[in-house]
Amino acid sequence: IGIGDDGTIPGLKYADEDEYILVRAIEKFCFPAITYTLERVQLHDEREVLVLCIPRSPHRPHHVLPDPADPENRKVYVRVDDKSVQASKEVREIMKGERADRNVRFNYGDKEKALMHYLGQNTYVTVDMFAALANISRKIASRTLVLLVLANVLDIFPSDVMDRYTAKQMR
Structure with missing residues (x-):
């Protein structure tokens, strides 16, 4: 976080706030809980980049639950190149099937x-x-x-x- 879509690296002026919001969102909206590491890279002018590393999980798929009051409205995303796309029904089924390990x-x-x-x-x-x-x-x-x-x-x-x-x- 802190890298532009065009590849420039402006960094974050208030990395503490961004980290706080990110960690709270992960804890509140991602199920089952994901494992991750968060690193900070110091730039110029007291700006920073947050590097979030999420390893492949044996508990896939993980869901994003935008509204805890509506548990049926959950989404699954997968990484495709440099963006996250909503997973199709087939991709979700493949993730579930891979967990079975048979x-x-x-x-x-x-x-x-x-x-x-x-x-x-x-x-x-x-x-x-x-x-x-x-x-x-x-x-x-x-x-x-x-x-x-x-x-x-x-x-x-x-x-x-x-x-x-x-x-x-x-x-």
């Missing part, structure tokens, strides 16, 4: 075969594209793509517009 099995049927053939010729697919391609409902397409990510067959690239799925690159 091997995932699936049937390789017609829809999976059509998907892999499509991905052999195209760089990515979305839930809606897969639903149309395989002539299945969006719900089944979503569930299938989540399962294939959890089975380590596909990668997901979250986006604020539409998540993209690609075939996992073999190493």
Whole structure:
């Protein structure tokens, strides 16, 4: 905190106040509680930058609860490059599935075969594209793509517009 969107580093004039507000917001609105470290970097003219480091959590997904009186209105965000975007239903399901830490099995049927053939010729697919391609409902397409990510067959690239799925690159 204290770095401009354009990459300039103006710093914070009142870093103590910003830190106080940030820590209180994390404690009040983030569930389950997140683990983080907070560092201060001293700049010129008594200005500072706050560096918040949040390691990958085994308790994902973490929710932001903007209004504690309305617990159903909770949001999950993921980091995409230099911004935070609201996580799709699929990304939230993948995070929950990763917590289970178990091997995932699936049937390789017609829809999976059509998907892999499509991905052999195209760089990515979305839930809606897969639903149309395989002539299945969006719900089944979503569930299938989540399962294939959890089975380590596909990668997901979250986006604020539409998540993209690609075939996992073999190493």
